[in-house]
Amino acid sequence: MSRSRERRVTSVDIARAIGVSQATVSNTINRPELVAEATRERVLTAMDRLGYVVNGSARTLRSGVSSTIGVLVLDVANPFWGDVIKGVESVASEAAFPLLIGSSNEDPDTESAALSSFDSQTVRGVLAAPTDPGLRPLRQMHARGTRVVLLDREDPEGVLPSVSVDHAHGAASAARHVIEAGHREIAFVNGSHRVAWCASRSAGVRDAAAGADDVRVHEIEMRGMSAEEGMRAVPRVRGLAPRVTAVLCANDMLALGVLKGLIAAGVRVPDDVSLVGYDDSIFASMISPALTTVRQDGQEIGRRAARLLLADDQGRETTRALQRPELVARGSVRRLSPRRNP
Amino acid sequence: MSRSRERRVTSVDIARAIGVSQATVSNTINRPELVAEATRERVLTAMDRLGYVVNGSARTLRSGVSSTIGVLVLDVANPFWGDVIKGVESVASEAAFPLLIGSSNEDPDTESAALSSFDSQTVRGVLAAPTDPGLRPLRQMHARGTRVVLLDREDPEGVLPSVSVDHAHGAASAARHVIEAGHREIAFVNGSHRVAWCASRSAGVRDAAAGADDVRVHEIEMRGMSAEEGMRAVPRVRGLAPRVTAVLCANDMLALGVLKGLIAAGVRVPDDVSLVGYDDSIFASMISPALTTVRQDGQEIGRRAARLLLADDQGRETTRALQRPELVARGSVRRLSPRRNP
DNA sequence: CTGAAAGCGCTTACAG
DNA sequence: CTGAAAGCGCTTACAG
Numbered sequence: 223m224s225r226s227r228e229r230r231v232t233s234v235d236i237a238r239a240i241g242v243s244q245a246t247v248s249n250t251i252n253r254p255e256l257v258a259e260a261t262r263e264r265v266l267t268a269m270d271r272l273g274y275v276v277n278g279s280a281r282t283l284r285s286g287v288s289s290t291i292g293v294l295v296l297d298v299a300n301p302f303w304g305d306v307i308k309g310v311e312s313v314a315s316e317a318a319f320p321l322l323i324g325s326s327n328e329d330p331d332t333e334s335a336a337l338s339s340f341d342s343q344t345v346r347g348v349l350a351a352p353t354d355p356g357l358r359p360l361r362q363m364h365a366r367g368t369r370v371v372l373l374d375r376e377d378p379e380g381v382l383p384s385v386s387v388d389h390a391h392g393a394a395s396a397a398r399h400v401i402e403a404g405h406r407e408i409a410f411v412n413g414s415h416r417v418a419w420c421a422s423r424s425a426g427v428r429d430a431a432a433g434a435d436d437v438r439v440h441e442i443e444m445r446g447m448s449a450e451e452g453m454r455a456v457p458r459v460r461g462l463a464p465r466v467t468a469v470l471c472a473n474d475m476l477a478l479g480v481l482k483g484l485i486a487a488g489v490r491v492p493d494d495v496s497l498v499g500y501d502d503s504i505f506a507s508m509i510s511p512a513l514t515t516v517r518q519d520g521q522e523i524g525r526r527a528a529r530l531l532l533a534d535d536q537g538r539e540t541t542r543a544l545q546r547p548e549l550v551a552r553g554s555v556r557r558l559s560p561r562r563n564p
Numbered sequence: 565m566s567r568s569r570e571r572r573v574t575s576v577d578i579a580r581a582i583g584v585s586q587a588t589v590s591n592t593i594n595r596p597e598l599v600a601e602a603t604r605e606r607v608l609t610a611m612d613r614l615g616y617v618v619n620g621s622a623r624t625l626r627s628g629v630s631s632t633i634g635v636l637v638l639d640v641a642n643p644f645w646g647d648v649i650k651g652v653e654s655v656a657s658e659a660a661f662p663l664l665i666g667s668s669n670e671d672p673d674t675e676s677a678a679l680s681s682f683d684s685q686t687v688r689g690v691l692a693a694p695t696d697p698g699l700r701p702l703r704q705m706h707a708r709g710t711r712v713v714l715l716d717r718e719d720p721e722g723v724l725p726s727v728s729v730d731h732a733h734g735a736a737s738a739a740r741h742v743i744e745a746g747h748r749e750i751a752f753v754n755g756s757h758r759v760a761w762c763a764s765r766s767a768g769v770r771d772a773a774a775g776a777d778d779v780r781v782h783e784i785e786m787r788g789m790s791a792e793e794g795m796r797a798v799p800r801v802r803g804l805a806p807r808v809t810a811v812l813c814a815n816d817m818l819a820l821g822v823l824k825g826l827i828a829a830g831v832r833v834p835d836d837v838s839l840v841g842y843d844d845s846i847f848a849s850m851i852s853p854a855l856t857t858v859r860q861d862g863q864e865i866g867r868r869a870a871r872l873l874l875a876d877d878q879g880r881e882t883t884r885a886l887q888r889p890e891l892v893a894r895g896s897v898r899r900l901s902p903r904r905n906p
Numbered sequence: 907c908t909g910a911a912a913g914c915g916c917t918t919a920c921a922g
Numbered sequence: 923c924t925g926a927a928a929g930c931g932c933t934t935a936c937a938g
Contacts, residue, residue: 243909278684279624280931299650308641342620505847585925622915
């Protein structure tokens with residue numbers, strides 16, 4: 223009835239209740255092998271009966287380490303990052319490590335605010351997909367002894383470990399797929415090059431094009447990577463048509479927008495123009511035509527990053543994990559010419 | 565070079581550096597109006613120069629309150645919950661309140677583990693979408709003085725505040741839409757009734773059916789609510805056919821699976837069978853046919869819940885916010901007969 | 907195997 | 923307006 227906020231029960235309460243010292247209570251939690259079986263039983267029973275839950279702040283303050291992990295993503299509402307978080311969560315919760323979440327929305331100020339908030343919680347480690355190209359705040363935390371693992375991005379200076387994706391490889395495989403199908407004039411609807419992986423994907427596409435004859439890539443750099451931005455890209459794509467016969471996109475959302483815009487303009491996919499996305503989002507196989515795309519496994523990235531963070535050794539061998547995205551061929555690409563090599 | 569984990573700078577370091585007391589440092593952070601302008605300046609400058617960041621554990625331990633908010637969702641990887649988290653995050657980050665995230669995956673044990681982890685962090689409050697129908701752990705936390713706001717669910721006993729969605733209303737509007745279009749034999753592919761809102765939606769569908777003549781609802785209760793489960797439901801739906809002319813689903817993912825299964829079986833949507841989803845997921849407008857569905861705004865739920873949690877008063881008036889989902893009519897429902905009322 | 911004591915870094919009355 | 927002191931709830935050597 224009353225909103226009596228009863229005082230929380232502490233380790234002293236437990237100790238008093240059964241006539242042992244506070245140290246013994248602490249030991250049965252943290253070093254049970256030091257405590258006699260009978261004593262341990264009594265402590266455990268009392269903790270259960272009184273509803274004891276350890277005060278994490280006191281523990282962290284005293285021991286100097288906490289078990290919470292900070293995760294900084296670009297956008298919590300984006301399903302890819304949701305998958306990454308879920309992957310992290312699955313390994314962290316096994317070890318009973320709480321997760322602190324921040325979303326930078328690609329704003330460096332928001333990012334550094336989130337990181338310094340992690341810092342003041344003295345997190346055990348940070349998993350971060352940084353926006354700030356300089357990685358300054360992360361390097362500082364690392365220098366101060368906090369473990370850091372970069373997500374979906376490598377450290378150019380090679381000091382911070384990372385779990386990233388070979389974006390250039392993924393984008394190149396999309397480009398090769400389309401070139402293989404006989405396309406020669408290709409548009410690439412990309413996000414801003416200030417986003418590291420957009421730049422990598424651009425490089426991948428260009429590499430693939432350079433490795434083939436007569437291929438030309440027309441890159442269109444958009445501000446965002448939403449379906450709306452994809453629709454906005456369509457007039458520019460059509461300005462390039464009819465020469466352009468294939469459109470590559472930096473993600474499935476852009477591809478969705480391009481598809482919608484193309485259909486609205488009476489352009490048929492893949493009959494008139496072929497289309498390739500990136501992400502293999504949940505809907506990619508469901509739209510019509512089914513979208514050819516490139517898959518990267520967000521949960522796996524999250525799991526590997528969390529394991530890397532929690533590994534005792536963090537040896538340099540495993541320190542730069544690189545996932546290879548794979549092409550998922552579906553119905554949105556049309557073969558233009560017979561294979562050149564029979 | 566060296567992995568020297570330099571000791572973190574503390575408020576004592578700041579105090580010593582400029583010859584003031586620790587209390588003055590603390591005051592310039594927490595009660596700046598008590599500190600002379602000149603002193604304040606010196607403290608601030610020193611903090612900046614030395615790279616001071618407050619130790620949250622010490623602060624929480626001493627003051628007895630922390631600012632971190634625990635958020636417990638059913639599944640971080642589900643876009644709806646991603647939206648909710650984003651909404652929470654947007655108001656929490658304004659107030660510089662860190663977010664602790666837990667994902668129960670609808671398992672009561674995982675849920676109570678996450679909650680007790682929140683508990684030991686002495687969170688300022690908890691936003692939770694509980695799986696445990698008894699709400700026991702949440703009531704305990706509430707009794708102990710922790711603020712609790714239920715997400716997407718009401719407290720039957722009326723003591724815990726909540727921000728929920730009128731699921732019955734949403735489901736009823738989907739059913740009415742289809743009845744209005746002339747359908748009389750309706751399948752409802754639902755999740756488990758142990759999930760509170762699945763039960764509510766079931767009630768809403770039945771209510772709508774009861775309000776019309778000759779309408780029969782065949783509910784199919786699945787274990788999960790993924791696209792895979794939706795595909796698995798198709799044989800059972802077809803067992804009901806050809807009588808059934810419309811299929812309602814508890815979410816868009818199920819609808820997606822049903823759609824896929826139906827197409828694979830050569831059933832045309834909406835020509836042979838009409839289909840309605842729930843959520844208005846990002847892909848709903850993009851699939852073919854565009855999915856008629858019911859929209860609930862996850863970000864708004866998150867924002868309202870966070871505001872409710874942080875409100876100083878938490879008066880009883882605003883304490884049970886209820887969002888009304890709205891029907892989004894698109895192409896997946898076919899009108900069977902002319903309107904009955906001209 | 908158990909206990910007494912110190913101390914982590916803050917905030918908060920309380921004096922002055 | 924500023925400082926000295928206590929204390930939040932733990933963990934951790936250290937004695938015994």
